[in-house]
Amino acid sequence: MRFFSLSVVAIACLSAGSFLAPQLALAANAAATNAEIANTEAAKIEATKTEVANAEAVQAAVVEASTNSNATSAIVESSSEATTDAAANVAATPTRANTFVNDAILPPSITWHGASEALLLSADHEWATPFEQSNGTESPSYDDTIAWLDRLAAETTKLQKVSLGKSPQGRDIWMYVASSEGINESARLKQNTKPTILVQAGIHAGEIDGKDAGMMLLRDIIKGDKSDLLEKANLLFVPMFSVDAHERSGEFNRVNQRGPVNMGWRTNANNLNLNRDYAKADTLEMQHMLRAINVWQPDLYIDVHVTDGIDYQYDITFGYNLAQGLSPASFRWLENSYRPAVEAALTAQGHIPGPLIFAVDNTDITKGMSLWNPSPRFSNGYGDARHLPTILIENHSLKPFKQRVLGTYVMLEQTLKTVGDQATKLKSAIQEDKYRASPLITLTWKSAPLAKGWDFKGIDYKLEQSPISGTEVVRWTGEPKLYPNLPVIAETVPDIKVTRPSAYYIPAQWTQVIDRLTLHGIRLTRLSKPTELKLQQYSLSNPVFNTKAFEGRLTVKADSTLAKLTTTLPAGTVKISTDQPLGDLAILLLEPQSPDSLLQWGFFNPIFTRTEYIEDYAVEPLAAKMLKEDPKLQAEFNKALENPEFAADPEARLRWFYERSPYYDNQYLKYPVYRSR
Numbered sequence: 001m002r003f004f005s006l007s008v009v010a011i012a013c014l015s016a017g018s019f020l021a022p023q024l025a026l027a028a029n030a031a032a033t034n035a036e037i038a039n040t041e042a043a044k045i046e047a048t049k050t051e052v053a054n055a056e057a058v059q060a061a062v063v064e065a066s067t068n069s070n071a072t073s074a075i076v077e078s079s080s081e082a083t084t085d086a087a088a089n090v091a092a093t094p095t096r097a098n099t100f101v102n103d104a105i106l107p108p109s110i111t112w113h114g115a116s117e118a119l120l121l122s123a124d125h126e127w128a129t130p131f132e133q134s135n136g137t138e139s140p141s142y143d144d145t146i147a148w149l150d151r152l153a154a155e156t157t158k159l160q161k162v163s164l165g166k167s168p169q170g171r172d173i174w175m176y177v178a179s180s181e182g183i184n185e186s187a188r189l190k191q192n193t194k195p196t197i198l199v200q201a202g203i204h205a206g207e208i209d210g211k212d213a214g215m216m217l218l219r220d221i222i223k224g225d226k227s228d229l230l231e232k233a234n235l236l237f238v239p240m241f242s243v244d245a246h247e248r249s250g251e252f253n254r255v256n257q258r259g260p261v262n263m264g265w266r267t268n269a270n271n272l273n274l275n276r277d278y279a280k281a282d283t284l285e286m287q288h289m290l291r292a293i294n295v296w297q298p299d300l301y302i303d304v305h306v307t308d309g310i311d312y313q314y315d316i317t318f319g320y321n322l323a324q325g326l327s328p329a330s331f332r333w334l335e336n337s338y339r340p341a342v343e344a345a346l347t348a349q350g351h352i353p354g355p356l357i358f359a360v361d362n363t364d365i366t367k368g369m370s371l372w373n374p375s376p377r378f379s380n381g382y383g384d385a386r387h388l389p390t391i392l393i394e395n396h397s398l399k400p401f402k403q404r405v406l407g408t409y410v411m412l413e414q415t416l417k418t419v420g421d422q423a424t425k426l427k428s429a430i431q432e433d434k435y436r437a438s439p440l441i442t443l444t445w446k447s448a449p450l451a452k453g454w455d456f457k458g459i460d461y462k463l464e465q466s467p468i469s470g471t472e473v474v475r476w477t478g479e480p481k482l483y484p485n486l487p488v489i490a491e492t493v494p495d496i497k498v499t500r501p502s503a504y505y506i507p508a509q510w511t512q513v514i515d516r517l518t519l520h521g522i523r524l525t526r527l528s529k530p531t532e533l534k535l536q537q538y539s540l541s542n543p544v545f546n547t548k549a550f551e552g553r554l555t556v557k558a559d560s561t562l563a564k565l566t567t568t569l570p571a572g573t574v575k576i577s578t579d580q581p582l583g584d585l586a587i588l589l590l591e592p593q594s595p596d597s598l599l600q601w602g603f604f605n606p607i608f609t610r611t612e613y614i615e616d617y618a619v620e621p622l623a624a625k626m627l628k629e630d631p632k633l634q635a636e637f638n639k640a641l642e643n644p645e646f647a648a649d650p651e652a653r654l655r656w657f658y659e660r661s662p663y664y665d666n667q668y669l670k671y672p673v674y675r676s677r
């Protein structure tokens with residue numbers, strides 16, 4: 001299977017080359033005409049950057065000279081992979097910041113300077129982004145963002161704008177397609193054979209760093225000296241995904257985050273969290289994004305966030321699926337090729353990169369860190385399930401906006417380089433995962449300590465008794481502190497597993513379920529005539545509904561037992577083979593014990609209601625008749641009566657017979673998705 005897939009890729013390379021020849025010739029002409037202007041622009045930008053860099057270097061030196069030397073050496077010691085030069089860029093004096101409205105209530109911040117500051121244009125430069133114009137404190141509105149990007153796109157053919165669709169409030173979700181060929185159609189992008197990176201900013205609209213970083217990077221590609229980044233890779237850039245939430249903007253939207261001044265809201269205009277919506281895909285925004293993923297077929301998906309929780313030295317953290325997940329080849333590429341390159345670039349630019357971090361206990365760091373194995377409601381879990389390598393960037397909310405945006409820029413730039421250089425390896429890993437068809441699929445995970453601990457670059461803290469809360473409160477001191485060999489607890493042990501069925505069958509009436517599977521890009525066929533099949537079906541019992549709505553849904557969990565049956569399914573029944581690239585995703589959406597199954601999200605809630613009943617006056621003679629006709633039934637009933645509770649419950653005794661009669665609803669609590677072995 002793997003070799004077959006690779007040969008398909010090779011054939012595509014040949015045909016795409018001949019198809020693209022005229023396009024490349026056109027692009028070359030355009031480039032020649034604009035060469036003079038472009039060179040002038042690039043020179044201007046470079047000149048400005050040099051000025052900024054020099055000024056900042058002086059500033060950094062001044063700050064460093066006044067730095068507490070113990071604190072600085074603590075960082076150097078704790079930074080095993082960081083170069084001394086890069087670490088020296090960090091002036092580790094904890095200070096009370098005074099830039100944003102919430103600085104007064106946040107822990108002390110560490111004044112930061114890094115080589116990446118040289119990326120900034122001066123505020124009055126004609127191509128400064130709104131972020132640069134505000135000295136790294138502000139992020140532009142929806143209209144200002146699009147106007148600025150459109151002005152940039154008007155300068156070039158390399159940047160094209162497409163709408164992924166309208167938000168609930170009627171805003172376009174724009175995607176900018178950056179390619180050296182000036183492509184604006186997905187079909188042509190596939191034919192240029194370069195790897196494609198989809199960068200998505202603002203799924204949580206207040207966590208907007210990816211937008212301002214992407215604007216700067218696109219500017220440097222189009223107007224500066226970085227156009228060669230598009231020679232080996234295509235970039236799809238969604239500056240604002242949750243567009244309506246982006247416009248619910250204010251100073252008080254994210255209390256734990258140091259800027260920008262005005263930030264958007266976490267959930268969309270319907271109060272739904274888009275990063276819980278990948279599997280169920282209820283929101284218009286997510287439906288547009290899933291279609292875009294299917295149409296544009298990126299090879300790498302980057303979802304940019306800002307995280308709070310504990311304080312630590314890392315400014316840019318990022319993670320992806322675990323080795324034990326559904327895309328192990330992608331994991332190996334991300335872990336062994338991608339991460340080292342990106343961490344080296346960030347470190348060289350004065351940032352402190354780290355893995356995705358969650359403390360086991362936010363008030364006691366010594367308990368260690370946890371690694372999470374996300375389910376497909378999350379971007380990174382979804383990427384794992386559909387074999388799209390997906391990176392969750394979580395910038396640290398206590399680091400100032402400017403530092404976070406610059407770190408994101410460095411990460412995105414290095415991503416373009418690494419993916420461009422390693423296109424074949426990345427594409428091979430994806431193919432390997434897509435056709436792996438594991439016979440056992442893990443639905444839920446248990447945690448276990450990893451063999452190796454982690455030297456954690458933390459921040460020191462004290463616990464103080466609070467007269468306000470009446471208990472101990474964490475006070476972060478801002479002082480860097482290394483926590484050597486901290487335990488790491490990771491969700492690496494399979495809990496509930498299922499065997500891979502060859503196919504699922506879903507009766508045609510479950511239209512919403514079928515629509516969702518189609519939206520995900522899962523291939524399905526329909527039975528053209530009534531067909532008798534040997535199948536398996538789950539019976540559900542003990543359903544427990546969530547006591548309150550979650551993400552707009554009444555979620556449910558139930559026990560399930562699998563039984564064999566032979567049945568004739570009607571024409572129009574949908575068949576989903578699991579022998580397809582999205583077979584694993586189909587399993588996670590359709591197995592009842594999967595936490596993100598459509599069953600648990602409530603798509604099948606009608607099956608939990610019993611709708612037909614029998615009157616006592618009818619069931620009593622029915623029971624007498626059944627007992628007379630079946631002596632074995634009498635023995636079973638006698639056994640049931642040994643339970644005193646049952647024996648004392650007239651309703652239960654009558655129901656016992658009804659449930660065994662032909663009048664009983666044989667579909668009640670039967671999960672209407674059949675499995676074929």
Ligand SMILES: [Zn+2]
Nearest residue numbers: 204207305306
């Ligand atoms: Zn987030």
